[in-house]
Amino acid sequence: MQPDTSDAHAIVTCRGVSKIYAHGAVEVRAVDGLDLDVAAGDFAALSGPSGSGKTTLLNMIGGLDRPTSGTVTVDGEDLSGLSAAHLAELRLHKIGFVFQAYNLIPVLSALENIEFVLQLLGIDAKERHDRAAAALADVGLTGMEERRPSHLSGGQQQRVAVARALVARPAIVLADEPTANLDSKSADDLVSLMAELNARSGTTFLIGTHDARVIARARRHIEMIDGKITSDTTGDLADVVQ
Amino acid sequence: METFKLIVPLAWRSLWRNPRRTAITLVVVAVGLYSILVFAALLDAWAQSSRDAQLNLLTGSGQIHAKGYLDDPVVDRRMPPPGAKLRAALDVPQVREWVERVRVPAVVQSEYKTLPLTLLGVKPQAERAISFLPSQIAEGSYLIGNADPGIVLGRHLAQRLKTRVGKRVILMAQNADGSLAQRAFQVKGLFASNQTAEDSYAFTGIETAQKMLGIGNGISEISFRLASGAALAPEIARLRAAAAGLDVKPWKLLAPLAAAVDSFMTAFVYIWLWVMFVFMAIGIVNTQLMAVFERVREFGLLQALGMRPSLILAQVLLESALLIGVGVVFGMIASGATIFALRGGVDLGFLARGAEFIGAGHVLYPHLALSEFFEMSFLVWVLGVVIALWPARKAAHSRPVEAMSHAT
Numbered sequence: 310m311q312p313d314t315s316d317a318h319a320i321v322t323c324r325g326v327s328k329i330y331a332h333g334a335v336e337v338r339a340v341d342g343l344d345l346d347v348a349a350g351d352f353a354a355l356s357g358p359s360g361s362g363k364t365t366l367l368n369m370i371g372g373l374d375r376p377t378s379g380t381v382t383v384d385g386e387d388l389s390g391l392s393a394a395h396l397a398e399l400r401l402h403k404i405g406f407v408f409q410a411y412n413l414i415p416v417l418s419a420l421e422n423i424e425f426v427l428q429l430l431g432i433d434a435k436e437r438h439d440r441a442a443a444a445l446a447d448v449g450l451t452g453m454e455e456r457r458p459s460h461l462s463g464g465q466q467q468r469v470a471v472a473r474a475l476v477a478r479p480a481i482v483l484a485d486e487p488t489a490n491l492d493s494k495s496a497d498d499l500v501s502l503m504a505e506l507n508a509r510s511g512t513t514f515l516i517g518t519h520d521a522r523v524i525a526r527a528r529r530h531i532e533m534i535d536g537k538i539t540s541d542t543t544g545d546l547a548d549v550v551q
Numbered sequence: 552m553e554t555f556k557l558i559v560p561l562a563w564r565s566l567w568r569n570p571r572r573t574a575i576t577l578v579v580v581a582v583g584l585y586s587i588l589v590f591a592a593l594l595d596a597w598a599q600s601s602r603d604a605q606l607n608l609l610t611g612s613g614q615i616h617a618k619g620y621l622d623d624p625v626v627d628r629r630m631p632p633p634g635a636k637l638r639a640a641l642d643v644p645q646v647r648e649w650v651e652r653v654r655v656p657a658v659v660q661s662e663y664k665t666l667p668l669t670l671l672g673v674k675p676q677a678e679r680a681i682s683f684l685p686s687q688i689a690e691g692s693y694l695i696g697n698a699d700p701g702i703v704l705g706r707h708l709a710q711r712l713k714t715r716v717g718k719r720v721i722l723m724a725q726n727a728d729g730s731l732a733q734r735a736f737q738v739k740g741l742f743a744s745n746q747t748a749e750d751s752y753a754f755t756g757i758e759t760a761q762k763m764l765g766i767g768n769g770i771s772e773i774s775f776r777l778a779s780g781a782a783l784a785p786e787i788a789r790l791r792a793a794a795a796g797l798d799v800k801p802w803k804l805l806a807p808l809a810a811a812v813d814s815f816m817t818a819f820v821y822i823w824l825w826v827m828f829v830f831m832a833i834g835i836v837n838t839q840l841m842a843v844f845e846r847v848r849e850f851g852l853l854q855a856l857g858m859r860p861s862l863i864l865a866q867v868l869l870e871s872a873l874l875i876g877v878g879v880v881f882g883m884i885a886s887g888a889t890i891f892a893l894r895g896g897v898d899l900g901f902l903a904r905g906a907e908f909i910g911a912g913h914v915l916y917p918h919l920a921l922s923e924f925f926e927m928s929f930l931v932w933v934l935g936v937v938i939a940l941w942p943a944r945k946a947a948h949s950r951p952v953e954a955m956s957h958a959t
Contacts, residue, residue: 373855373951394859401857412852416564428557429857473856 319382320481320513321347321370326379328365328536339365341536342379347481347515352507354527355517362536363517364485370515371404371483372396384480401429405474405512407484411466413458413473419465420445420454423473430477444472448502464495468502475506481513488520500526558862562869565846572838573874579834580878581885583827584931588886588924591820592917593897598816600915605809606802607683608748609671611648611774613787613801615794620771621805624669626655626725629769630797640793641775645786648680649775653760657724659704659753661712668708668753670724672760675699681774684742684754691716691740699756701739705749709741716741722753727765734763828931832938839871839942847949854951864947871939872932879932887924893917 323345330337340362347353347370355363368374369381372388381388384403391399400406413422423441432440445454448468458466467487474482484503488496500523507514516523524530532540566573606612615637620628632651633641641649653672658665675694679685685693689706702720704712714720719735726732736755743749761768777786783801791799803810843850850863896914 368952371855373851393854394861397854397857397859400855406855408852412848412855414561414849414852416561416568425557426856477857 318349319346320349320351320384321345321515322380322382323366323370324380324382326366326369326376326381328362328369328374329377338536340369340376343536343538345531345538345541347513349480349513350507350511351529352504352514352527353516353529353531354524355515355531355533356519356524357533357539359519361533363533365536366533367483367485367515367517370481371406372400401426401477403480405477405479405482407467407470407474407482407487409486409489411458411463411470411490413466413469415458418455418457419450419461419469422458422469423476426473426477440476441472444476445469447475447506448472462495464491464498467491467495467499471499471502471506475510475512478510479512481515484514484516484518486518486520487516488518488523493522496520496522558866558869562866562873565842566870566874569842569845572842576835576838576874577878577881579831579838580875580931580935581881583831583834584879584882584928585886585889587820587824587827587927587931588882588919589889589917590823591923591927592886592890592893592919593915594816594820594823595919595923596897596915596917598813599918601812602802602809604745605806606776607681608744609682609684609752609774610802610805611650611681612777612780612783613775613790613799614805615773615775615790616771616798616800618796618798621798621800624654624656624771626727626764626766626771629653629727629766629771632768632770633773633794637790637794637797640790641773645778645782647776647778648677649773650674650677650681651757651770652772652774653757653764653766653769654771655724655760655764657722657753659708659712660721660723661714661718663713664711666708666711666750669751670722670760671752671754672757673754674757681776684744684748684752687742687744688740689743691738693740693742694754694756697756698758699739700736700759701755702736703740703742703754704738705752706741706743707746707749708753709738711750714738722763724764727769732763732765824927824930828934831931831935835871835875835935835938836941839867839939840945842870843867843942843946846946850946850949851951854949860947864943867943867946868936868939871943872936875932875935875939879928879935882931883924883928890917890919 323343326340326343326345327338328340330339343366345366355366357363365374369376370383372383372391375389383399386399386403388396388399414425417425420438420441423444424437427437427440442454445451448471450465450468450472453461453465458469461469467490471487474484482503487503488499491499500520503514503516504526506512516527518524527544529541529543531538617628617630651674653670655670657668657670659668673694674697675685688703691703693703694701702722704714704720709715712720716738718738720738721733721735723731723733757770775790777783787799787801853863854860894916896916898914
């Protein structure tokens with residue numbers, strides 16, 4: 310089963326978004342006047358060569374960076390006027406992140422890493438524990454609750470990161486090269502997991518990637534070159550969930 | 552509360568991520584506080600010793616004289632024994648002891664030498680409660696009654712006069728009518744004290760002195776000791792009100808050197824505290840900044856996960872508070888144990904006369920008021936946390952985009 314996104318409202322809207330970095334006298338346009346809509350329930354791959362602006366775009370959508378010009382709206386909220394504290398609140402409630410380098414908190418166990426987000430949301434201890442344990446079970450890591458990140462493989466750490474991204478039930482999960490540090494088996498498993506979670510819960514995924522396996526399984530493929538979208542195709546997701 | 556539960560485990564575990572660095576900071580804080588507290592206890596002991604050496608000699612907590620006596624301490628500047636009003640003011644629980652004295656400049660003559668000194672006519676029994684000299688008899692004995700005709704000299708003075716217990720010396724002083732009074736005294740005892748005191752004072756019974764000087768029942772001074780040093784200013788004011796026409800002075804004015812040492816030691820404790828704190832601050836800021844710089848990505852990540860910058864600041868500050876707090880506890884334990892171990896006294900005998908010269912007794916008894924002990928420790932902790940605001944602010948203002956900087 311897959312979510313029908315044909316009538317879905319846009320979770321992310323980018324209008325005329327540019328990001329210009331100044332290196333001395335030289336200006337580099339990492340993102341160049343880009344327009345993009347990501348609909349609720351989308352499972353979209355954002356690809357392109359290195360330096361094409363994928364990460365910069367994801368950062369701006371996630372409120373981690375600000376555009377030089379243009380507007381980014383997430384779930385109806387324009388990010389441009391928000392303070393650092395408000396952006397943090399928005400990320401907490403509406404955006405989940407999965408990073409290439411896993412980025413788990415090293416001093417917390419797998420379960421605590423997931424619980425941490427729920428604790429930021431102010432959820433009580435019992436519910437927090439139950440939801441975190443369920444999220445860990447969803448990514449197939451039951452029994453690894455007490456392990457610290459240093460005692461998990463790369464694939465397992467990335468699964469914990471996915472569980473952490475999803476546990477707060479965000480409007481969108483932004484994943485930046487989530488398979489880049491994984492072996493092919495782990496990468497396949499992770500993509501399957503994300504696709505399954507998208508299909509099951511309708512959570513929107515926007516995945517920046519070089520990985521052909523991710524692109525092949527995405528329902529939508531957005532390609533970027535030199536900060537611009539050069540193609541945006543929507544395919545059948547029949548082969549995504551196996 | 553939930554926020555606290557969130558950041559406490561994170562802060563505590565982060566501290567032990569780099570045990571070596573944490574240990575170095577702990578040692579810096581503990582050693583710094585240890586030096587502050589132990590040094591404060593020693594300086595306090597020194598000030599106390601200097602104060603006691605002066606106050607227990609003859610001064611007491613304060614003295615009452617006739618106007619002008621302190622500028623020109625001659626027999627003419629005498630006063631009558633305290634009247635009913637002053638006696639009532641002195642006979643209160645706040646005044647532990649008080650004693651009357653005759654005190655005039657005199658000259659002592661032995662078979663070999665003539666030397667100047669101060670003759671004191673005292674009430675031997677009452678004097679024991681004010682001064683330690685009656686208990687410092689090295690040879691012979693102390694005076695017995697108010698009319699004791701003998702004389703007690705300092706041991707060093709006796710050596711200079713080439714006299715000894717049982718021998719006779721002649722004392723000369725100005726009489727009440729301006730003529731020269733002289734009288735032969737048998738040396739009854741020799742007292743031991745600092746060299747200045749041994750050379751300066753000679754004691755006889757108060758009635759003997761009054762008779763020799765022809766002053767009837769006139770006296771030169773009243774020395775009193777208060778039950779509490781803290782009540783000095785109000786007690787002086789109260790006695791001044793009861794002793795109209797007389798000069799009532801606290802020990803700080805009578806013994807300015809002891810007062811200066813007292814003030815200097817107090818000031819020096821705080822100078823030392825600040826010097827040590829600057830060193831500690833450098834250590835704390837250095838290690839905490841290193842800890843923050845190493846974790847820039849992590850702070851970016853925390854922001855990416857939705858942790859507000861203010862909460863990150865609180866978390867890093869809490870790390871510092873815990874770290875410095877543990878260091879402060881170690882410093883308190885170590886310094887408390889040291890001060891306790893030295894409670895029996897630090898013998899400055901090796902400094903010999905040098906200790907006297909700088910106003911201290913031969914044995915220092917380090918101690919620190921509990922309130923001072925905790926106040927200084929708390930101050931170091933608070934200042935440490937305040938200084939840690941700098942690295943904490945750096946952490947809170949790290950850009951979340953750093954967390955993703957290794958991708959693509």
